[in-house]
Amino acid sequence: MIQAHFRTPRIPIATYRLQLNKHFTFHDAKEIVAYLHALGISDIYCSPYLKAREGSLHGYDIVDNHSLNPEIGTEQEMDELSRELEHYGMGHIFDLVPNHMGIADKENAWWMDVLENGMSSCYANFFDIDWDPIKDELKNKILLPVLGDQYGNVLDNQELTLTFENGSFFILYYHHKFPIRPQTYPEILKYRLEELEKTLPEENLHLTEFLSILTAIDHLPAYTETAEEKIRERRREKEVIKKRLHTLYNESTEIRNFIDKNVLLFNGQKGGTESFDLLDNLLDKQVYRLSHWRVATEEINYRRFFDISELAATRVEEPDVFRETHELVFRLIRQGKVTGLRVDHPDGLYCPPEYFKELQKNCYLLTFGGNGKNSKNNRASEDEQSEERAALTKQYHEILAREPHYKPFYIVGEKILGRSERIPEDWPIFGTTGYDFIATVNGIFVETKNAKEFDKIYSRFIKETIHFHEIVYEKKRLIMQVAMSSEINTLGHYLNRISEKNRHTRDFTLNSLTYAIIEVIACFPVYRTYIHSSEVNEPDKRYIEHAVSKARQKNPALNESIFFFLKDVLLNNYPGYFNEEGKKAWLNFTMKFQQITGPVMAKGVEDTVFYVYNRLISLNEVGGSPDWFGTSIEAFHGQNTERAKSWQHSMLATSTHDTKRSEDVRARINVLSEIPAKWRECLIKWSRNNKKHKYLAGDLAAPSKNEEYLFYQTLIGAWPFEPMDDSGYEIFKNRIKEYMLKASREAKENTSWINPNTVYEEALMHFIDNVMNRKQNNAFLHDFKKFQEEISHYGIYNSIAQTLLKITSPGVPDIYQGNEIWSFCLVDPDNRMPVDYGLRMSMLEELKEQETSGGIQALITNMMRNREKGLIKLYVTHKALTFRKENRELFETGNYTPLEAAGTKENNVCAYARNSNTKTAIVVAPRFMTQILSHPEELPFGKDVWEDTFLSLPFEDNAAGYQNIFTGEVAKTTIHNNAKGIFLSEIFTTFPVALMERIC
Structure with a gap:
C-alpha cells in the first residue's frame, strides 16, 4: 500500500540562465558551477538542450524529443554536470518546449514520417495539420513553403532532384530532404519497364523479384487510411518493400543501372522544360506540395509557432503526443537531474490549465514512483508498474481534494501578462518567468512627470504623432494580413460552418465573418483568454466583451449582429436548443481562436510596434506598456505586495534571451527621461549635423526620422565603457548596423523581412557608416561621446539599484548569463554572444581578495573610482545573493x-x-x-x-x-x-x- 504524502518541491533561491549551444556545452556549464555557487546562485536555468536543428544557437527548434543535442553534449557529460550541481547542492531548471518542433531538418523523424505517409502516419496526430483545408488542391496534403522562388522556376533550374538511398526515394532541395510516398515508387520503377524486361529473360530471379516488389507496392493501404490496423500494416509492409528493393539494387547490376538511369531521367535537363514533366508529375502525387515561401502567409495548412514555417505546432493535448514529447525530460526528473521546469510559450497550447495539471501530476508520479523503478533496467512487470501508477494517481487526486492548490514540482510559465492582468488561478504553477517584473522595476526609473514633454519632443522630431493604441490596432491587422492570413482564413471558414447550422446566422457571409474575426483580434487587450469549458470566468468575459465592443465602434458600417454572433460563440452563449455536438463545435472554435490571438499580439506588438513607437525605447520591452511613461512607486510596491501574498516563487527577471535590450542598456536610456531639454537640444544638433549623410532611396530618405530617433537612443544605450581599438570598434559598429537593419525590417515601414527594400537598407547602412566614422574629424561623434559618457555614469546607479531591487523583491531573482557585470547587448542574436566567464571568475576572486586583504572600505573606494569596470555590479549581485541565501526564510515568506x-x-x-x-x-x-x-x-x-x-x-x-x-x-x-x-x-x-x- 502506497502511503499518500506531500512532496515539498525544491524552490530556487536564485537562478542563472545559461544559453547552451555548440559554443557553450554541458562541459562548459560544469566548469562554471563552482563560480555560480560562489556568486550566490542556487539553480542553473538552461535553454533547451534536446536535439535541435543542426547549428541552432537557441535550441527552440527541437527535432527529436528523445535525444540530447549532440552539439551540446553526451549523456555522460550531462551526468557530469548533474554531479557537479549535486556537489554544490544546486538545482537544474529545464526549459521545456511543448508547443512546437523544428521541421526544417531531415532528422525530425516524426515529421518525415508524416511527409511520407500522410494521414496514415502514426505521427499524423502529433502535428496540428488541417487535412481538409480551404484550398481543394491541398486536401489530404501539406503545403511546404520552402522554395526560394516560384515552384516552376525552381523545377526548371534543376534545384529539385530525385535521389535513391538504401531502398528509398527522396527529393533533395539544398539542405532539405523530402521522402517520396511509397505508393508512387512505381512512377519511377515502371518507367521504361519494357526496356528492362527486354534486357532480362522472363525467368530471371532479379526481374521476378522486381515485379513482385511492384505488386507489393500496389497492395499497400492508402496514405489516407486512418484505421489503426491498416496503419500498422502499411508501416510494416512499406519497410519490407524498401529492404527488398535495397537488396535487389545491390545484387543486380541490371536493376541498379535501370534505377539509376530512371533517376537521372526524372531529374531532367537544365534548359529543357519538358524534361521535368516526369518529376513534376511525381511531385504532384506526394503528401506534400512544395511552394514558394511567400505562399505560407495565405495557404499553409499546418499551425506554426507564430509565423515561422520551420516550426510546426504540436498537439500536446493528445495523450500519446504528451507522453512522447516528454519522455526524456520525465526521465531526467525521475533521475533527479532536473529539479524544475520553465514552460515555453504556454499561450500556444490548446488548453494551458489542463496541460499544467497533467504536467504536475506526472512530476508527482515520477517523484514517488519507487525511486527509479521505471528505469530501463527495471525488472518489474508492466502490470506492476501500471498498478503502482494507478495507485499513485489516486493518491495524488486525494491530496488535491484536500489541498486544491498543492503543487509538487517547481514549474513556471513563460506567460506575458498585460497591464493589470493576473496569472489564471487554475494554473498549477509557481509564477511567470518575470517579464511583468521587468516592466515594473524598469518603469520606476522613468520620470513620469516628463511624459508630455517627451510626447512633444518625439512628435516634433519625427514630424508626426503616433498614437500607441492606434498603431497597435493597425499593426495587429497588418500581421493578420501579411503573415498569418492562412490561420485567420481557417478560423473564418470554421465560423462560417458554424453559422450555416443556424437559420438566424446562415446569411452571414464568409468574408464578413472573417473580417469580424480580424477586427476583434486586433482589438484584443491581452494575449489570450483561457476558456476551456462552458463556464467563462469574469476576466475572460471582460476581455472578449471589450474586444467586441471596440471592434464594433471601429466598424459602424458592418452589421453589428455579426459581432454579437462572434461574441456569443466565444462566450459559449449557446441557444437553448443546442445539442452536445453543437456546443462542442462552438467551444472548439473558441479554443482554436485563443491559440491565434497570442501570436498576433506578439508579432504585432513585440515584433512590430516596439520598433515603430520609439518615444523612449527603454519602455519597449516584452511585457511592457510603452504608452505608460514609467511606473509609480505605488504601483511597484503594489505588485511586490501581491506577489509576496500569492506568487512568492515567481521568477524576477531584468534581462532574458528575448528582451529587446539588456538591463544595462535600458538603465542608461531611462536617464533621458530625466533631462528632456538636454535630449531635445542634442537631437536637433545631431540631426542637423548628420543630415548630409542621408540618401534618398526612391522617395524615402534613409534613415527615416523615426529610425534616426531610435538610432541615437540605441547608441547611447549600447556604447561600451571600455576603449575600443579599430578592430573592436568595427565589431561594435557592425552590431549596431545589424540591429538597425533588424529593427527597420521588424517595423515594416520602409522595408521588411518579406519584402526587403535593398536600396533603402543600403542607404541606411551607408548613413551609419558615415556618422560612426571616427577616422575623420567627426563633429557628431565628438559631441555625442561627451553626452553619452554623462548618461552612462548616471545609468550605473540605475543599473545597480534595479539589480538590488530584483534580488530582494518577493520572488526568485534570475540573472541572465553575463549580466552580473555590465552587459550592453541588444535584441537577439546580439544578446546570445559568448560570455567571458574567465573574466567574471577572476573579478569575483579579486573582490574576495580585496575585501580580505585591504578591507571593505578600500574595496568600496576602488569600486567607486572604477565603477565603469563593472566590479561594482558584481559586488552588489554577489553580496545581495549571498545575504538572500543566508536569510532564505526572510525573503521567501517574510x-x-x-x-x-x-x-x-x-x-x-x-x-x-x-x-x-x-x-x-x-x-x-x-x-x-x-x-x-x-x-x-x-x-x-x-x-x-x-x-x-x-x-x-x-x-x-x-x-x-x-x-x-x-x-x-x-x-x-x-x-x-x-x-x-x-x-x-x-x-x-x-x-x-x-x-x-x-x-x-
Missing part, C-alpha cells in the same frame, strides 16, 4: 512593507522592508540621479546630497540601527517629526545602494 521617505529628495528613492518574526532587512535604492548630482562624477553621498530626506519605519522596531551589508556601516535610527527612522544621509555615506540588516 512580509513586504513599503517605506516612505519625506524631505527634499523624497521622490529619489525606492525603499521597503522585508521582515519576519526574528529578522528585518531594509532595502534602499536611489533613482533620478540627475536631480541629485550636479554632474556625473559627483558621488551621491552625505548630507549635502540627501539634505533632510528621512526614511520612516512604520513598523514597531526597537533596533538601535541597521548595518549595510555592502559597507559594514551602521545607520542609527532616530526620531524625526514624531516618526522613527533613518536619514538617507546616514544610509548613503560611501555606497550608492543599501541592503541593511537590523541590529539590536
Whole structure:
C-alpha cells in the first residue's frame, strides 16, 4: 500500500540562465558551477538542450524529443554536470518546449514520417495539420513553403532532384530532404519497364523479384487510411518493400543501372522544360506540395509557432503526443537531474490549465514512483508498474481534494501578462518567468512627470504623432494580413460552418465573418483568454466583451449582429436548443481562436510596434506598456505586495534571451527621461549635423526620422565603457548596423523581412557608416561621446539599484548569463554572444581578495573610482545573493512593507522592508540621479546630497540601527517629526545602494 504524502518541491533561491549551444556545452556549464555557487546562485536555468536543428544557437527548434543535442553534449557529460550541481547542492531548471518542433531538418523523424505517409502516419496526430483545408488542391496534403522562388522556376533550374538511398526515394532541395510516398515508387520503377524486361529473360530471379516488389507496392493501404490496423500494416509492409528493393539494387547490376538511369531521367535537363514533366508529375502525387515561401502567409495548412514555417505546432493535448514529447525530460526528473521546469510559450497550447495539471501530476508520479523503478533496467512487470501508477494517481487526486492548490514540482510559465492582468488561478504553477517584473522595476526609473514633454519632443522630431493604441490596432491587422492570413482564413471558414447550422446566422457571409474575426483580434487587450469549458470566468468575459465592443465602434458600417454572433460563440452563449455536438463545435472554435490571438499580439506588438513607437525605447520591452511613461512607486510596491501574498516563487527577471535590450542598456536610456531639454537640444544638433549623410532611396530618405530617433537612443544605450581599438570598434559598429537593419525590417515601414527594400537598407547602412566614422574629424561623434559618457555614469546607479531591487523583491531573482557585470547587448542574436566567464571568475576572486586583504572600505573606494569596470555590479549581485541565501526564510515568506521617505529628495528613492518574526532587512535604492548630482562624477553621498530626506519605519522596531551589508556601516535610527527612522544621509555615506540588516 502506497502511503499518500506531500512532496515539498525544491524552490530556487536564485537562478542563472545559461544559453547552451555548440559554443557553450554541458562541459562548459560544469566548469562554471563552482563560480555560480560562489556568486550566490542556487539553480542553473538552461535553454533547451534536446536535439535541435543542426547549428541552432537557441535550441527552440527541437527535432527529436528523445535525444540530447549532440552539439551540446553526451549523456555522460550531462551526468557530469548533474554531479557537479549535486556537489554544490544546486538545482537544474529545464526549459521545456511543448508547443512546437523544428521541421526544417531531415532528422525530425516524426515529421518525415508524416511527409511520407500522410494521414496514415502514426505521427499524423502529433502535428496540428488541417487535412481538409480551404484550398481543394491541398486536401489530404501539406503545403511546404520552402522554395526560394516560384515552384516552376525552381523545377526548371534543376534545384529539385530525385535521389535513391538504401531502398528509398527522396527529393533533395539544398539542405532539405523530402521522402517520396511509397505508393508512387512505381512512377519511377515502371518507367521504361519494357526496356528492362527486354534486357532480362522472363525467368530471371532479379526481374521476378522486381515485379513482385511492384505488386507489393500496389497492395499497400492508402496514405489516407486512418484505421489503426491498416496503419500498422502499411508501416510494416512499406519497410519490407524498401529492404527488398535495397537488396535487389545491390545484387543486380541490371536493376541498379535501370534505377539509376530512371533517376537521372526524372531529374531532367537544365534548359529543357519538358524534361521535368516526369518529376513534376511525381511531385504532384506526394503528401506534400512544395511552394514558394511567400505562399505560407495565405495557404499553409499546418499551425506554426507564430509565423515561422520551420516550426510546426504540436498537439500536446493528445495523450500519446504528451507522453512522447516528454519522455526524456520525465526521465531526467525521475533521475533527479532536473529539479524544475520553465514552460515555453504556454499561450500556444490548446488548453494551458489542463496541460499544467497533467504536467504536475506526472512530476508527482515520477517523484514517488519507487525511486527509479521505471528505469530501463527495471525488472518489474508492466502490470506492476501500471498498478503502482494507478495507485499513485489516486493518491495524488486525494491530496488535491484536500489541498486544491498543492503543487509538487517547481514549474513556471513563460506567460506575458498585460497591464493589470493576473496569472489564471487554475494554473498549477509557481509564477511567470518575470517579464511583468521587468516592466515594473524598469518603469520606476522613468520620470513620469516628463511624459508630455517627451510626447512633444518625439512628435516634433519625427514630424508626426503616433498614437500607441492606434498603431497597435493597425499593426495587429497588418500581421493578420501579411503573415498569418492562412490561420485567420481557417478560423473564418470554421465560423462560417458554424453559422450555416443556424437559420438566424446562415446569411452571414464568409468574408464578413472573417473580417469580424480580424477586427476583434486586433482589438484584443491581452494575449489570450483561457476558456476551456462552458463556464467563462469574469476576466475572460471582460476581455472578449471589450474586444467586441471596440471592434464594433471601429466598424459602424458592418452589421453589428455579426459581432454579437462572434461574441456569443466565444462566450459559449449557446441557444437553448443546442445539442452536445453543437456546443462542442462552438467551444472548439473558441479554443482554436485563443491559440491565434497570442501570436498576433506578439508579432504585432513585440515584433512590430516596439520598433515603430520609439518615444523612449527603454519602455519597449516584452511585457511592457510603452504608452505608460514609467511606473509609480505605488504601483511597484503594489505588485511586490501581491506577489509576496500569492506568487512568492515567481521568477524576477531584468534581462532574458528575448528582451529587446539588456538591463544595462535600458538603465542608461531611462536617464533621458530625466533631462528632456538636454535630449531635445542634442537631437536637433545631431540631426542637423548628420543630415548630409542621408540618401534618398526612391522617395524615402534613409534613415527615416523615426529610425534616426531610435538610432541615437540605441547608441547611447549600447556604447561600451571600455576603449575600443579599430578592430573592436568595427565589431561594435557592425552590431549596431545589424540591429538597425533588424529593427527597420521588424517595423515594416520602409522595408521588411518579406519584402526587403535593398536600396533603402543600403542607404541606411551607408548613413551609419558615415556618422560612426571616427577616422575623420567627426563633429557628431565628438559631441555625442561627451553626452553619452554623462548618461552612462548616471545609468550605473540605475543599473545597480534595479539589480538590488530584483534580488530582494518577493520572488526568485534570475540573472541572465553575463549580466552580473555590465552587459550592453541588444535584441537577439546580439544578446546570445559568448560570455567571458574567465573574466567574471577572476573579478569575483579579486573582490574576495580585496575585501580580505585591504578591507571593505578600500574595496568600496576602488569600486567607486572604477565603477565603469563593472566590479561594482558584481559586488552588489554577489553580496545581495549571498545575504538572500543566508536569510532564505526572510525573503521567501517574510512580509513586504513599503517605506516612505519625506524631505527634499523624497521622490529619489525606492525603499521597503522585508521582515519576519526574528529578522528585518531594509532595502534602499536611489533613482533620478540627475536631480541629485550636479554632474556625473559627483558621488551621491552625505548630507549635502540627501539634505533632510528621512526614511520612516512604520513598523514597531526597537533596533538601535541597521548595518549595510555592502559597507559594514551602521545607520542609527532616530526620531524625526514624531516618526522613527533613518536619514538617507546616514544610509548613503560611501555606497550608492543599501541592503541593511537590523541590529539590536
